[in-house]
Amino acid sequence: MKKTIVRGLGVGLATAVALALAGCAGSSAGGGSVSGEDYDGPKVEITFWHGWTGGAAPTIVPKLIDEFNAEHDNIVVKNVPQEWADIAAKMPLAVKAGKGPDVAVLHGDDLATYAAQKLLIPADDIIDNLGYTADDFPPGVFDKGNYDGAQYAVPWSVTPLGLFVNKEVLAKAGITEIPADKDGYVAALDALKDAGVQGEWVDGYVFTGTFEFQSLLWQFGGDLYNEDVTEATFNSEAGVEALTWMTDLVKNGYSPANVAQDGNIKALLAGDTAFNWNGVWQTTNSAFGDLDWAAAPVPQIGDEKAVWSSSTHWVFPSNKGQDEDKTAAAATFVKWMNDNSLGWGETGELPAANTVREDPELLSAYPALEPFIGELEYAHYETVSPGINEANALITTALNEALTGKKTPQEALDDAKKKADAILEQNKAKYGG
Numbered sequence: 001m002k003k004t005i006v007r008g009l010g011v012g013l014a015t016a017v018a019l020a021l022a023g024c025a026g027s028s029a030g031g032g033s034v035s036g037e038d039y040d041g042p043k044v045e046i047t048f049w050h051g052w053t054g055g056a057a058p059t060i061v062p063k064l065i066d067e068f069n070a071e072h073d074n075i076v077v078k079n080v081p082q083e084w085a086d087i088a089a090k091m092p093l094a095v096k097a098g099k100g101p102d103v104a105v106l107h108g109d110d111l112a113t114y115a116a117q118k119l120l121i122p123a124d125d126i127i128d129n130l131g132y133t134a135d136d137f138p139p140g141v142f143d144k145g146n147y148d149g150a151q152y153a154v155p156w157s158v159t160p161l162g163l164f165v166n167k168e169v170l171a172k173a174g175i176t177e178i179p180a181d182k183d184g185y186v187a188a189l190d191a192l193k194d195a196g197v198q199g200e201w202v203d204g205y206v207f208t209g210t211f212e213f214q215s216l217l218w219q220f221g222g223d224l225y226n227e228d229v230t231e232a233t234f235n236s237e238a239g240v241e242a243l244t245w246m247t248d249l250v251k252n253g254y255s256p257a258n259v260a261q262d263g264n265i266k267a268l269l270a271g272d273t274a275f276n277w278n279g280v281w282q283t284t285n286s287a288f289g290d291l292d293w294a295a296a297p298v299p300q301i302g303d304e305k306a307v308w309s310s311s312t313h314w315v316f317p318s319n320k321g322q323d324e325d326k327t328a329a330a331a332t333f334v335k336w337m338n339d340n341s342l343g344w345g346e347t348g349e350l351p352a353a354n355t356v357r358e359d360p361e362l363l364s365a366y367p368a369l370e371p372f373i374g375e376l377e378y379a380h381y382e383t384v385s386p387g388i389n390e391a392n393a394l395i396t397t398a399l400n401e402a403l404t405g406k407k408t409p410q411e412a413l414d415d416a417k418k419k420a421d422a423i424l425e426q427n428k429a430k431y432g433g
Helices: 003-020 057-071 084-096 108-116 124-130 167-172 182-194 206-219 237-251 263-270 280-284 324-339 342-347 360-365 367-378 388-403 409-431
Strands: 044-050 075-081 103-107 153-166 275-279 293-296 307-315
Touching: 044 084, 044 324, 057 075, 057 324, 057 342, 075 324, 084 103, 084 108, 103 108, 103 324, 108 307, 108 388, 124 324, 153 167, 153 206, 153 263, 153 280, 153 324, 153 367, 167 182, 206 237, 206 275, 206 307, 206 388, 237 388, 237 409, 263 275, 275 280, 280 293, 280 342, 280 367, 293 367, 307 324, 307 367, 342 360, 360 367, 388 409
Parallel strands: 044 075, 044 103
Antiparallel strands: 103 307, 153 275, 153 293, 153 307
16 A cells, blocks of 8 residues: 555544544544554554453563554554453543553453443544454454444454364264264263263353353344343243253263363363363363364254354543544554454464454464354354343353252243343443433
């Protein structure tokens, strides 16, 4: 792209940033402009908050930032890593005081809560000028950044659930093919049971059981909430069918009862089970070592293909007195990071940008990601609604109650639905809408 064209596009985004910040008291009159590639205003330092404190991220992020800073004489990115819980506690007050970050990363189920509190800049014009549309990302994930008719976020990564398999255990039961549907999965569980192996250890914890339940709920044609998120619907016939499938794993002897948190992945590694429904992040688990293992799409138990996935997104906080030059520079940083996100596979997450994820070099470097990439065509992402996490937590409670035999699946989900509906009503009063 020629420099003259870059500058012409840059003026458009500078105007977009100014318009987005018009409602923020004390915004400075910046002179910078930016296109999808180049901010050309005065030198600024921008602060970047994120919760990537574990795994490979603490190594990868600083390297990316150093590379970006070296390529941009007029932008210095200050890296501020912290725990996700600390961001949730600190960022609202910091933004209101004008001391928040210029750019941050949030999970999809937090976006609406921040947007409803006017802590984020409505970024439709910024995103348009960067050249992004929903078609640049996996189906459904771009919309997670939309709240009350405005787009607030740019996708960064997606993390679908998958099926992790101990092939050595499968071999004990004479199984050579990883099952892909209900009949094949049940046949494999029966063969494993005959060989003295409980094939899938099911639990009621968030990162395994809860996400398995949600995947099954969608596979059976249900949903977590109604369209305007005023009522929980996870206790539907589909929800009961999904949870009954899970409790039957215990009832039929395919799983032990009362599996501890992380007990199923530990059992997989120890050779005590064959299957574990878990997130793509497990592809980086060094404990797999020399184990003969594989990852595959979650089996289709219901009538529809569906799988749970989380997402993370770039946002532009609406700090009191936010400098439009800093926001414009932050937009350049976001575009550059997405364009250079191929190495993010090292963290066990999938880059959201289609151009990066479809680059053959990604699978060449991280072949275990292939089945997870294939699932993105039918992945379901977080519910967009302010304060939704408190209601979501009740799903995990219901799973624990059903899996431990304290309640039937119907009773557990019905009780959770009543409490969730009350929370949704409280959220409506708290956040509006």
